[in-house]
Amino acid sequence: MNRLFLASFLGFLMIACGPTQVKPDGDGDGDTNNGNAAPGDTVPPTVKKEARELFELAAQAKKQNNQDKAIDHLKNAIESQSDLGAAYYNIGKIYEKQGDLEQAKEWYNKSSEKGKEFGAGYIGIAKMYLDQGKRSEAEGMIQKALKVEPLNEEAHLNLAEFARQRKDYPGAVKHIRTALKSNSQNVKAYEVLGRVYYDLGRPELSKLVCEAGLQIDKDYAPLNNILGLVYLKLDNVTKAIAAFEDAVKSNPKYVPSLSNLGALTFGYRDYESSYRYFGEVIKVEPKNIEAILSKAVSARALDRVDEAEKGYKEVINLEESNVGAHYNLGILYQEHKNQLEDAIKEYKLVLQYDQRNAELRKDVSQRIQSSQIQIQNQKELAEDLAREKARQEAEKKNPPPAEGEAQPNG
Amino acid sequence: MKRQTRLSLLSLIFPGLLLLPGLGLAQETKESRVPDAKAAPTIDAKRADSDSKGPRLDGEGFLVNREKVKEMAEQKWNEAFGLLKKLIQSTSDQDPAKPDLYYRLSEMxxxxxxxxxxxxxxxxxxxIERANKDKSAEERCAAQKAAMLQKSQGYRDSAIKIYEHIVKNFPRYPRLDGVLFALxxxxxxxxxxxxAKKIYFALIQRYPESIHVPDTLLNIGEILFEDGQVKPAKKAYEKVVTSYKDSSVYGYALYKLGWCYYNMNEHSMALKQFVSVINYSKAMNKKSGVKKSRLTLYREAKRDLVKAYVHIEEASPVxxxxxxxxxxxxxYLELSEKLADLYSITGQFERSNQLYYELIKINKDSYKVVGYQIQIVFNMRNIGKQTLSVQEVxxxxxxxxxxxxxKDAEPERVKKDGEKIKELVQSLAVQYHRQFVKTKSKEDAKMAYILYQEYVETFPNDEEAYQNSFYYAELLYALEKxxxxxxxYEKSLELNPTGKFTKDAAHGTVLAYRKLLNVVDKRQEQGEKAKDKSKKDDDEEDDKVREVPKPKExxxxQKRxxxxxxxxxxxxxxSEYLVDISYDGALQYYEANQFDEAIxxxxxxxxxxxDHRLSIYAANLLLDTYNLLGDFDSLNKQVDIFLxxxxxxxxxxxxNMLLKLKQQSTFKECQAFEGKKQYLEAARCFYRYSKKFEKSEYVDKALYNSALNYKREKRIEQSIQMLLTLVNEHSNSKLVxxxxxxxxxxxxxxxIxxxxxxxxxxxxxxxxxxxxxxxxxxxxAIFREGLGELDKSLENYQGYLKLVQDDVTESAKVFFSIGMIYKKQNNWKKVIDHYDDYRRKYGKTGxxxxxxxxxxxxxxxYMERGGRGSEKSAHNSYDTAYKIFLGLSKDDQAKLTTGLNAVAEARFKMGEFIFREFKNTPLKGKAYxxxxxxxxxxxxxxxxxxxxxxxxRTIYMEVIQFRxxxxxxxALARIGQMFQQAxxxxxxxxxxxxxDEEQQxxxxGQxxxxxxxxxxxxxxxxxxxxxxxxxxxxxxxxxxxxxQQLARLKPxxxxxxxxxxxxxxxxxxxxxDRDYITTLPQE
Incomplete structure (x- = not known):
């Protein structure tokens, strides 16, 4: 019984953790430990003492925000040991942070080409592709990373994310487990897994995963954020807010939690907080359209109508076809500024840009209609008022006889 | 790092079998060395005067009218002799002067x-003095003396002949009495x-009035005395004493009378006589000045006082x-000393000592006391009272x-005495020591101890100090001091590190300290401790970190x-004991935690x-020391050497122990990595261990530890693999x-x-x-629930419930949770039944x-289930929840957590019943x-x-209070809704x-x-x-x-x-992607 059970475990492990690689010479597992360690236990490449020291100096320089010095030290480390992938990688990281993507890409490439079993460089490039929306290029780099480092955690986690996006949840879980195999303390793996379970509609499981991950790193904002979303799913707004606030506490620039807090606080009409949170998001991501839009809505709720209008127009500047901006602008014109013609214009743009959302289209159509009615009414009222005014003026000039007085004709 | 306690490592291997070096094995013994017998120094044996009969009279000195023999020069004598000879030749026989001439010649x-x-x-x-101990010269001296004596004898013979000639030829010679006396x-x-006797008697007979009669009587007395005829001699002397008081030989006769008494054992009379002689001499000296002969007599009588006194039993020595x-x-002091001496010589040792004690008292500041005490010692030895003898020494x-x-201590004398005393003490010490060795008598031991002690304290550095220190040490050892x-022993080694006793002294030192330090007992103590500790360690699951014992002074x-x-x-x-001794030395360091030396x-x-019987113990202790120090590298190397x-x-x-140790030390090495937080290395080390020592009793632990360390390094897969191997291949292990x-x-x-x-x-x-x-x-249960596998989750909860049934609170929670599963399954009937069950079981205790x-x-x-009566049942349930809440004290209400939410919901839902009725009650009137x-x-x-x-509203407003x-x-929204609906x-x-229209x-409007x-x-x-x-x-x-409604109502x-x-x-x-890499992986 034991053996059967345990054998199944072993089998499971084999499956769950991915197939092992076979070396050309026929040895299994792709192990490099020569029998001195358990199978699958890879021995890290040797690092020369000098190279290590220079690497550490670079870390210190970076900590002190001296990026140039950090790069120098890293380059010296490379001179001392040319296969030190991590050194190349860090240079790439610095350049990327500085916005020099070309340099970053070059150094990332070198890190994986020259580094020993170092796939992180290719992953860095993959991320850059993903940021640029180049999904297939990104996938290519990920595969390349796996070739040099079959158990590269980031590669598997990215693949897991791709699988999740296409709702291949078992596939996603498999990749996540492979990542965890090498490093069970990889909080990013827990993040992806938590998201997978959330997507799967298993909030309790997602909660377990998040809590497990937070035990590893209680300040990991993404996990707190997911936990907050799980609590929302479980209808516990208080705990959700607490979780988002924890995320923001540990990472004040964590946009998702800031945004979620903005949305939640708006929900119970704490417009000031909402306005502030979205403002924080914009500080981090000045071109975050949703945040600009939502902040503008908060401004509107605080009766700062002009500011709201400005916000909506900013969004439109960034994205002409942004339906939300046009819609909100329409509402602003209609309900707050009595610029009904402008409102109708905006609503029509909404109809133009969003062809699929039936509910929205219906609402917009109704709004157009009511605006038109309002215009008509106003027009009629205006006409009535004009007529009345004319009449009064006419009367002023020709006052009517007093009551009882004979009329000329009558 | 995890270390075993002292000896526990070994005890794991030698459970209860850690033999104590020395117990049950050959005991190191010490052969006792006994000093060679040493002859006691002779204290100069006083000999009694050879002439016990008394002194021999120097005859010439006592001859009447004899002046002191004048020493004539040789030449002058020859001249005088020649002249006289001529005169005799020329003188006729009838010449009355001839006999005088012959007499004169005979006198010459x-x-x-x-x-x-x-x-x-x-x-x-x-x-003899010139010969200076040259034997041949001394022989020549002796020959020379003999020749001269012979020559003297010749002269005497010549004198005799002349005397005989006169007696024969001149019978009427007036001085014939003198001639006879001389002859x-x-x-x-x-x-x-x-x-001689015949002639003396003839003289007395023929010349009774002769002036020579006293001398003649005296000489007769001498001849008889010499012949042993004391009584007749006495008579002769008495005759002189009584009849010839004025004679020059009176004193001597008096003296010789004393000797007669002495020889007749009438010692008191003898004493009296001698006193009389002394008094006589004193009186005569006063009267007529000091003469040599009287001095001699005085001296002799004085001396003989002692001889007489010594024999008088009644006479007190003191x-x-x-x-x-x-x-x-x-x-008197001199005589007292002589008497004391003579007492001793005559075997009257007690009396001799009494007198010496008295003499010591009198002369306490004088060096003489040493001489006295020497004699006392001698006497005591002869008495045979050993204890007293030693005391006297x-x-x-x-x-x-x-x-x-x-002041009167002569350096030479002091030195000589010192030597003698030293010799005496040493010899006695040795004697008693040897005796003790044979007799084992405490008394002998005590005596020897006292003597040795005296010796070493008095003569600490003399040439004998070396061996005396050694023998003293031997004695002390035998006495267990x-x-x-x-x-x-140390002293003797100090005095002569390479002497003949070095080996024994070194050995003795070691053994003595060993006894002192209870080394054998301590071995036992240690062994017992180690045994106990090993049992305790065997029972513990995890080894605890223990401190390295701090070195003690x-x-x-110990140092010595x-x-x-x-x-x-x-x-x-x-030496056959070399190893034992070396071992004991090492043990001292070990006990004092001075491990470098011990190692x-x-x-x-x-x-x-x-091959030595202690080698394995030493090996054990060495290994244990390494273990204590956590020096597993050395331990391992040493094990290899021993193997x-x-x-x-x-x-x-x-x-076998070594083999096990090899396994253990390797195990410890792996643990050392853990101690240094090098978990990956530790994991690999344990893994290698499991491969290398597949049959080891620790292999399951190794696999387990490997798993733990892989886990620490976040390598879960490897961790699981190790655990699986453990479970699969060592299914009997306690760690499964x-x-x-x-x-x-x-x-x-x-x-997963x-x-x-x-x-x-x-x-x-x-x-x-x-x-x-x-x-x-x-x-x-929780995971199954999360995975949506509710049936399995239920099963697990039920299993869990069985395990926690003794914990009321926990089992209540678990039972409750099971209900939630039913709820998730939308199994409302089960929910209802289950919570009814819950309340029955845990209503009062949960x-x-x-x-x-x-x-x-x-x-x-109930509401979900629907059906007949469900609303009522639901209402009842909600009401019960509410009533339970109301029934709680304020404090208990304040303590509620989920219960508060539940009662809020229940109350809200109670309000909902009214709301439903409200809703179902249209506001429609009849068209009256x-x-x-x-x-x-x-x-x-x-x-x-x-x-x-x-x-x-009443109900809904209460809901708000539940927070x-x-x-x-x-609740508030509902209230709004109701009003809005209304x-x-x-x-x-x-x-x-x-x-009509207007009315409408x-x-x-209204x-x-x-x-x-x-x-x-x-x-x-x-x-x-x-x-x-x-x-x-x-x-x-x-x-x-x-x-939304507000926006509608108040846009x-x-x-x-x-x-x-x-x-x-x-x-x-x-x-x-990967963050900036701050650290490189350790190798």
Whole structure:
């Protein structure tokens, strides 16, 4: 019984953790430990003492925000040991942070080409592709990373994310487990897994995963954020807010939690907080359209109508076809500024840009209609008022006889 | 790093078998060395005078009218002799002067003979002195003397002839008496006593008045005395004494009379005589000056006083001093000394000592006391009282020490005495020591001890000090005075490190210290401790980190012991005890935690003397020391060395122990990595261990530890592999349950919840009594629930319930949770039944929160289930929940958590019943024509409707107090809804059919006003709801509803937030790359 059970475990492990690689010479597992360690236990490449020291100096320089010095030290480390992938990688990281993507890409490439079993460089490039929306290029780099480092955690986690996006949840879980195999303390793996379970509609499981991950790193904002979303799913707004606030506490620039807090606080009409949170998001991501839009809505709720209008127009500047901006602008014109013609214009743009959302289209159509009615009414009222005014003026000039007085004709 | 305690490592291997070196094995013995017999120094044996009969009279001195023999010069004598000879020749025989001439000639011969005798003696003395111990020269001197004596004899013979000639030829010679006397005297001198006697008697007979009669009588007395005829001699002497008081020989006769008494054993009379002689001499000296002969007599009598006294039994030795003081005041001390001496010589040792004690008292500041005490010692020895004898020796030493600087202490004498005393003490010490060795008598030991002590204290550095110190030490050792023995062994080594006793002294030192330090006993103590500790360690699951014992200061004794051991090793090369001693030295360091030294020594013994019985113990202690220090590298190396040196045939047990140690030390090495937090290395090390020592009893631990360390390094897969290997290949190991649990927990860490659940379930099924079984089932239940595998989750909860049935609170919670599973399964009947069950089992004992919740859930289940009577049942359940809450004290109410939410829900739902009724009660009147009737009905209906609101509102307002955000907001929204509905219903209440248009307008207006009131209340309620949501930071569909309705009712004041904006649904960036790498992996 034991053996059967345990054998199944072993089998499971084999499956769950991915197939092992076979070396050309026929040895299994792709192990490099020569029998001195358990199978699958890879021995890290040797690092020369000098190279290590220079690497550490670079870390210190970076900590002190001296990026140039950090790069120098890293380059010296490379001179001392040319296969030190991590050194190349860090240079790439610095350049990327500085916005020099070309340099970053070059150094990332070198890190994986020259580094020993170092796939992180290719992953860095993959991320850059993903940021640029180049999904297939990104996938290519990920595969390349796996070739040099079959158990590269980031590669598997990215693949897991791709699988999740296409709702291949078992596939996603498999990749996540492979990542965890090498490093069970990889909080990013827990993040992806938590998201997978959330997507799967298993909030309790997602909660377990998040809590497990937070035990590893209680300040990991993404996990707190997911936990907050799980609590929302479980209808516990208080705990959700607490979780988002924890995320923001540990990472004040964590946009998702800031945004979620903005949305939640708006929900119970704490417009000031909402306005502030979205403002924080914009500080981090000045071109975050949703945040600009939502902040503008908060401004509107605080009766700062002009500011709201400005916000909506900013969004439109960034994205002409942004339906939300046009819609909100329409509402602003209609309900707050009595610029009904402008409102109708905006609503029509909404109809133009969003062809699929039936509910929205219906609402917009109704709004157009009511605006038109309002215009008509106003027009009629205006006409009535004009007529009345004319009449009064006419009367002023020709006052009517007093009551009882004979009329000329009558 | 985890270390074993002292010896526990070994005890793991030698459980209870750690033999104590020395116990049951050959005891190191010490052969006692006995000093060679040493002859006691002779204290100069005083000999009694050879002439016990008395002194021999120097005849010439006492001859009447004899002047002192004048010494004539040779030439002058020859001239005088020649002249006389001529004169005789020329003188006729008839000449009356002829006999005088012959007499004169005979006297000349006699003088010559006497002179020659004297010269012979003098020259012999000088010759001997010149010879300076040259034997041949001394022989020549003797020959020379003999020649002279012969010459003297010749003269005497010549004198005799002349005397005979005179007697024969001149019978009438007036001085014939003198001639006869001289002739008799010469015969006497020639030892022809009979002839002499005959002539003396003839003289007395023929010349009774002769002046020579006293001398003749005296000489007769002498001849008889010499012949042993004491009584006749006495008569002769008495005759002189009584009849010839004025004679020159009176004194001598008196003296000789004393000797007669002496020889007749009448010692008191003899004494008296001698006293008389002394008095006589004194008187005569006073009277007629001091003469030599009287001096001699005085001296002799004085001396003989002692001889007489010594034999008088009644005479007290102590009183003799006073006696002598009276008789010879100037020499009483001398006589006393002589008497004491003579007592001793004559075997009267007690009396001799009494006198000496007295003499010591008198002369206490004089160095003489040393001499006295020496005699006392001698006497005591002869008495045979050993104890007293030793005391006297002790006293002698004391006296010598105290008086050696006295004024009369001659350095030479002091030195000689010192030598003698030293010799004496030493010889006695040796004697008693040897005796003790044979007799084992305490008394002998004590004596020897005292003597040795005296010796070494008095003569610490003399040439004999070396061997005396050694023998003293030997004695002390035999007496088990370990410390002193050690001290004196050391002393002897100090005095001569390479002497003949070096080996024994070194050995003795070691043994003495060993006894002193209880080394053998301590070995036993250590062994016992180690045994106990090993048992304890065997029982512990995990080794605890223990501190390395701090080095202790060696005591002085220990230091000296070690020094002794080292000295022994240095000087005694081929001793059979070398290793033992070296071992003991090492043990001292070991006990004092001075491990560097201990290691060196144990290593030496165990590697170089592998055949010695102690080598294995040394080996054990060496290994244990390494273990204590946590120096597993050295331990390992040493084990390898020993494996090369010690074969199974030598000691199978030890060999097996080494093998085990090899395993253990390797194990410890791996643990050392853990201690240094090098977990990956530790994991690999343990893994390698499991491969290398597959049969080791620790292989399961190794695998387990490997798993733990892999886990620490976040390598879960490897961790699981190790655990699986353990479980698969060592299924009998005690660690299997833990391993299984860890596999499950690792799977949990990998977020493989389904497999983790499987593993937990398996573990709990296999090991239900293990402490983690509960945790396992609980985890499995939670995971199954999360995975939506509700049936399995249920099963696990039920299993868990069985395990926690003794814990009421926990089992209540678990039972409750099971109900929630049913709820998830939408199995409402089961929910209802289950919570009924819950309340039966845990209603009174379980948490109040759960009790309230159970009612609320039951209520909800009824509502969900529907059917007949379900609403009533639901209501009852909600009401029960509410009543339970009301029944709690304020404090208990304040303590509620989930219960509060549950009672809020229950109360809300109670309100909902009213709301439903409210909703189901349309505000519609009949179309009465009768206005009054119409109005009445309308009023009643409105009243009824508003009553519903009021009733519901009461309930809803209570809900707010429960502080449950969700239900509080819901309650307020509901209130708003009810008012709003009421407003609408009132507004839409149809006017009576009989009303015309205007009347209807008025009616509408009135209804509108009424509706407005309700509407305002609705607005108020909605506003409160929104504010509450803001206050509680809560948003739900109710707050949204309130917002929407407010926007509808008061569009100018409350805009609806219809804009498109961000929703709370943001996740982080999905792309993942590695952060800036701050550290490189350790190798």
């Amino acid at each position: 011969y006699w003088e010559k003979a006497s002179n020659t005798d004297l010269r012979a003696g003098d020259e012999d003395e000088r010759c 008799a005297f010469n015969f006497q001198r020639k030892n022809e006593m009979e002839k 009183k003799s001093i006073n006696f002598f003081r009276k008789v010879v005041p100037d020499d 002790k006293r002698l030493v004391t006296l010598w020490k105290s008086t050696k600087n006295a 370990w410390e002193e023995a050690a001290k004196y 060696l005591t002085d004794q 012991f070690i020094a002794a051991c080292d000295l022994y090793s240095k000087y005694v090369k081929n 060196k020594r144990f290593k030496n013994i165990s590697e170089k003397f592998t 090369g040196l010690y074969k199974p045939e030598r000691d199978e047990e030890f060999y 349950p833990r391993a299984l649990f860890k596999i499950a927990s690792n799977l949990q860490d990998l977020a 919840y389904s497999k983790a659940s499987d593993a937990y379930e398996f573990y709990a099924a296999r090991f239900p009594k293990e402490k983690n079984a509960k945790v396992a089932l609980r985890n499995a 948490p109040v929160d759960l009790l309230i919740e159970s009612h609320t859930i039951t209520g909800n289940a 024509r009768n206005l009054k009737k119409f109005i009445k009905e309308m009023t009643d209906k409105i009243k009824n409707k508003t009553k519903y609101i009021a009733d519901a 449950s955000p969700n239900w509080a907001i819901a 407003a609408e219903d009132i507004y839409n209440y149809p006017a009576p059919a009989s009303f 307008e008025v009616f509408k 209804m509108g006003d009424m509706a407005l009131v309700q509407e305002q209340k609705a607005v108020d309620a909605y506003i409160t709801c929104i504010k509450k949501a803001q206050e509680l930071r809560w948003v739900n569909s109710w707050s949204e509803l309130a917002e 100018q004041e409350y805009r609806s937030n219809a804009e498109i904006r961000a929703k709370a649904n943001k996740f982080g960036d999905s792309s993942i």
